[in-house]
Amino acid sequence: MSLRSDLSGIAANDLLFAFALTYAGVPLNITGYTLKAYLKASATTPDALASVFLSGTGLTVTSASTGEFTWAIPAADVSIAAPGALWYRVDVIDTASHVATAMLGALTLAAA
Numbered sequence: 001m002s003l004r005s006d007l008s009g010i011a012a013n014d015l016l017f018a019f020a021l022t023y024a025g026v027p028l029n030i031t032g033y034t035l036k037a038y039l040k041a042s043a044t045t046p047d048a049l050a051s052v053f054l055s056g057t058g059l060t061v062t063s064a065s066t067g068e069f070t071w072a073i074p075a076a077d078v079s080i081a082a083p084g085a086l087w088y089r090v091d092v093i094d095t096a097s098h099v100a101t102a103m104l105g106a107l108t109l110a111a112a
Contacts, residue, residue, distance in 0.1 A: 002101045007088070011109040012079045014072065021067030021092070021102050028067035028102075034093040035059050035069060039077055039107065043087045051077045078109055085109065 009015040021028040037059055040050035053059050053071060062068045071090075078086070089104040 003103045004105050005103050006105040006108065008108045008110065009073075009078060010112050012075050012112045014075050015078060016073075017071045018062075019067075019069055019071070019090075019103070021069075027065070028092075029065050030061065030067050030069075030092060031064040032095060033064075035061065035090060035102075036093060037071055037088060037090045039073065039086055039088050041086060043104075045087065078107070080109060 007017060021030065035055065037053040038047055038050040039053070040047070053073070055061060058072050058074075060070045060072070062070060080086075086107045086109065087104070088107050090102050091099050092102045093099050
């Protein structure tokens with residue numbers, strides 16, 4: 001189910017991304033599921049050191065039946081000393097706490 005999708009943005013700016021989750025080309029109905037996004041220094045950085053985003057704290061489901069959501073990342077989370085890349089992952093969690101990674105990749109930041 002995981003999809004690698006690299007993103008890009010401008011360092012020290014608020015970022016907003018819109019996504020539509022699919023499975024085998026069909027929109028993924030995320031009704032009743034929880035989304036959780038991690039933003040961290042690299043793929044190997046422990047999740048405990050990541051900035052975490054949930055519904056109400058950066059993630060907004062815009063259409064659960066079609067798997068659509070937005071992710072707002074505040075400038076403070078992408079204020080790095082020099083342009084570079086961060087790593088992100090978005091997990092889908094069911095009511096029994098089963099976790100499936102839906103998407104992941106690099107977030108490449110250009111100089112402001």
